[in-house]
Amino acid sequence: MPVYILDSAGLFRISLINSEIMFTTNEAVNEVVNENEKLIVNSYIKNSKLKVLEPQKDVLKLALNIIGANPKLAEADISIMALALQLGEKYDVTVITDDYELQNALALNNIKCKGIKTIGIKKIIQWTYRCTGCGRYFKRPFEICPYCGSKVRRKPRKIKDKTG
Numbered sequence: 662m663p664v665y666i667l668d669s670a671g672l673f674r675i676s677l678i679n680s681e682i683m684f685t686t687n688e689a690v691n692e693v694v695n696e697n698e699k700l701i702v703n704s705y706i707k708n709s710k711l712k713v714l715e716p717q718k719d720v721l722k723l724a725l726n727i728i729g730a731n732p733k734l735a736e737a738d739i740s741i742m743a744l745a746l747q748l749g750e751k752y753d754v755t756v757i758t759d760d761y762e763l764q765n766a767l768a769l770n771n772i773k774c775k776g777i778k779t780i781g782i783k784k785i786i787q788w789t790y791r792c793t794g795c796g797r798y799f800k801r802p803f804e805i806c807p808y809c810g811s812k813v814r815r816k817p818r819k820i821k822d823k824t825g
């Protein structure tokens with residue numbers, strides 16, 4: 662069954678999304694601050710067209726691990742990633758988001774996503790992490806190098822065309 666998971670950008674334009682089953686998280690709903698948009702989102706929640714779910718704690722942890730030390734992704738993004746992982750076990754999930762960083766993280770984990778403003782990203786960037794002190798490369802993000810304690814910076818490693 663195809664389901665859509667909406668982040669705040671998706672919630673802002675919920676009336677454009679034509680789907681029977683839509684999910685979001687409390688964190689994403691909390692990012693909707695405009696009164697009019699709030700009213701619209703709440704009406705979808707009332708009609709049960711939009712279901713607000715809290716991702717399970719263990720899945721949230723997993724999402725946090727996947728996203729790692731990416732300061733560009735907020736708590737709401739992590740909750741959306743977690744919900745996508747959780748519902749992905751049962752449903753054919755597509756995340757609606759305009760956030761480039763989140764789209765990239767989702768694509769790397771084989772979770773489908775669609776942009777509202779954009780048509781989705783065309784390229785997937787894979788990141789590598791390099792210590793600014795000793796120069797070691799890491800596959801996982803670290804804030805601080807475990808060898809020398811210097812700052813670790815993110816660098817694009819490989820750019821490949823997105824399939825599908």
Ligand SMILES: [Zn+2]
Nearest residue numbers: 792795806809
């Ligand atoms: Zn180092």
